[in-house]
Amino acid sequence: xxxxxxxxFIPLVDAAALIVAVDKGFAAVEGLDVTxxxxxxxxxxxxxxxxxxxxxxxxxxxxxxxxxxGIGHVKVPIVAPFNLGINGNAITVSPVLHAAxxxxxxxxxxxxxxxxxxxxRVVTARRKKGAEPLTFAMTFPxxxxxxxxxxxxxxxxxxxxEDVRLVVLPPPFMAQSLAxxxxxxxxxxxxxxxxxxxxxxxxxxxxxxxxxxRAAEKVLAVRQGWAEKNVGVVAALTRxxxxxxxxxxxxxxxxxxxxxxxxxxxxxxxVIQRTLEGRLxxxxxxxxxxxxxxxxxxxxAAARPDPVQAAWLLSQMARWGQTTVSPKALATAxxxxxxxxxxxxxxxxxxxGATEPFTAFAGPAFDVGDVEGYLASFAxxxxxx
Amino acid sequence: MGTEASPKIVIVDESPIRAAILQEGLRExxxxxxxxxxxxxxxxxxxxxLDPDIIVIDLENPSRDSLEQMFQVSRAVRRPIAMxxxxxxxxxIQASVDAGVSAYxxxxxxxxxxxxxxxxxxxxxxxxxxLQNELDRTKSALEERKVIDRAKGILMKLKGLTExxxxxxxxxxxxxxxxxxxxxxxxxxxxxxxxx
Numbered sequence: 001x002x003x004x005x006x007x008x009f010i011p012l013v014d015a016a017a018l019i020v021a022v023d024k025g026f027a028a029v030e031g032l033d034v035t036x037x038x039x040x041x042x043x044x045x046x047x048x049x050x051x052x053x054x055x056x057x058x059x060x061x062x063x064x065x066x067x068x069x070g071i072g073h074v075k076v077p078i079v080a081p082f083n084l085g086i087n088g089n090a091i092t093v094s095p096v097l098h099a100a101x102x103x104x105x106x107x108x109x110x111x112x113x114x115x116x117x118x119x120x121r122v123v124t125a126r127r128k129k130g131a132e133p134l135t136f137a138m139t140f141p142x143x144x145x146x147x148x149x150x151x152x153x154x155x156x157x158x159x160x161x162e163d164v165r166l167v168v169l170p171p172p173f174m175a176q177s178l179a180x181x182x183x184x185x186x187x188x189x190x191x192x193x194x195x196x197x198x199x200x201x202x203x204x205x206x207x208x209x210x211x212x213x214r215a216a217e218k219v220l221a222v223r224q225g226w227a228e229k230n231v232g233v234v235a236a237l238t239r240x241x242x243x244x245x246x247x248x249x250x251x252x253x254x255x256x257x258x259x260x261x262x263x264x265x266x267x268x269x270x271v272i273q274r275t276l277e278g279r280l281x282x283x284x285x286x287x288x289x290x291x292x293x294x295x296x297x298x299x300x301a302a303a304r305p306d307p308v309q310a311a312w313l314l315s316q317m318a319r320w321g322q323t324t325v326s327p328k329a330l331a332t333a334x335x336x337x338x339x340x341x342x343x344x345x346x347x348x349x350x351x352x353g354a355t356e357p358f359t360a361f362a363g364p365a366f367d368v369g370d371v372e373g374y375l376a377s378f379a380x381x382x383x384x385x
Numbered sequence: 386m387g388t389e390a391s392p393k394i395v396i397v398d399e400s401p402i403r404a405a406i407l408q409e410g411l412r413e414x415x416x417x418x419x420x421x422x423x424x425x426x427x428x429x430x431x432x433x434x435l436d437p438d439i440i441v442i443d444l445e446n447p448s449r450d451s452l453e454q455m456f457q458v459s460r461a462v463r464r465p466i467a468m469x470x471x472x473x474x475x476x477x478i479q480a481s482v483d484a485g486v487s488a489y490x491x492x493x494x495x496x497x498x499x500x501x502x503x504x505x506x507x508x509x510x511x512x513x514x515x516l517q518n519e520l521d522r523t524k525s526a527l528e529e530r531k532v533i534d535r536a537k538g539i540l541m542k543l544k545g546l547t548e549x550x551x552x553x554x555x556x557x558x559x560x561x562x563x564x565x566x567x568x569x570x571x572x573x574x575x576x577x578x579x580x581x
Contacts (some may be wrong), residue, residue, distance in 0.1 A: 040444075040445060040446070040447040040449075040452045041446070041447055041448075041449040041450075042450050042453075043449045043450055043453050043487070044444050044449065047482050047487070048477075048482060049476065051475070051479045051482055053482065053483075072453070074475075074478065139450065140450050140453065141453060141454050167429070167451065167454070168450050168451045168453065168454040169450075169451065170447035170448070170450060170451075172447070173447070182426070256408075276504075342558055
């Protein structure tokens, strides 16, 4: 007898392991009868997971943490036995802003510190002229996009809350909003940056792997209480996702075809395949840029949840005044990411050897033992009210 | 905000019919200050300008995530917005999400003033969903009628039957195969397409 599950997702390439698990039959092999439900907003995904309309969800890692801490919404403890994606976002700017930034550039254009300094000069020049502040869009207040965008903006001394405007927009609306001049730039996941470039509306300025080498992006989220009552189902779902994640890396063409279907992502397979391969057109003139770190799904241990990633996300929530860091909050956040559930399902164990230092292009290496010290090293921050 | 004044309610909904149903219900219940926003461009700017006490939004609306941003500390917000319920109101959240609606309330509005408005929104959203279902059913019944008529025509032509005989043949086949007559009619259409 198969177990019926309802799982929500947002049309993004980093839902690949989940979608492939269902559409290639890996979930069925594990005895799961999964109905995937495509959603239009992260708020919906969160609410439907919280109240039990969904058994599991493709969820922004920071939303899983915020929900477990009761920040910004109802407190429902969430756990993640599987990490659906590392990185995958990019910062895209309008052709006008791109030209302005390149005009002010004093270093390598792929160096985020150089572009952040250029941004600071553009912002100052606009203020002197009395022009409207620049507007940047991201996808949710509790999103990696929000923190990555802020991290970059602030590195050049620009205050993301005072000197520019930050708005939330659904990813499929980004390209159009850039074209209409409503926004000057955005940070979103694949394939929406490529869509903007293909339309001639934007230039990809940075892959988020320029900002932080490795950032947990989306998780496979379940309610903690549900996970405790359904240990076997969680393990089965984790195995299905793991086999699917391997498939995603092995057969990108087939994965792209599956994801391209109208009831999945509904975007041209060729564009999706480019993002899976980390081979992106970054300018409407056809300039390409490649990175093997653009989006990690089933390689470099991307799928095993790493609690240090959760701690970094909490530090960013605190940096921007969404919460404060206490030892209890830190423990709660880290307990959302569950490598133990991953290991139980797959018979794996913690990778041997020293872990890479957790570094971004600005600031010191992140130290989970001294989050306050880490935060104190940044000049631009915001206090929680 | 005066305690007796009718709270200002903004309805964010791209469906004009549903918004009208909700608006009418709220007016009947004595809520006089109700504004409907159907244009999602510059949604937040309009909401800031209107400065409502309650915002009601349908869950099919992708702009919901933009509204969530109003929870955040921001220069633009004059009054803090909160989720409509506290921890103890899980049932209210469930009912509203089930009905396909969510509401955001300006912090400080009394719970006993919020509850009747939310209940009304939930029941009107449910009523709209029932209406929509009925409409869909009527539409598919009409569609089925058309399919049966076309299948009848094919049988009449191919087998030289009268209309009555063609219908009886489809009906008896449906009974024998334990299928709906609409399904039999559809397979006749499909087969005739293939054999063209």
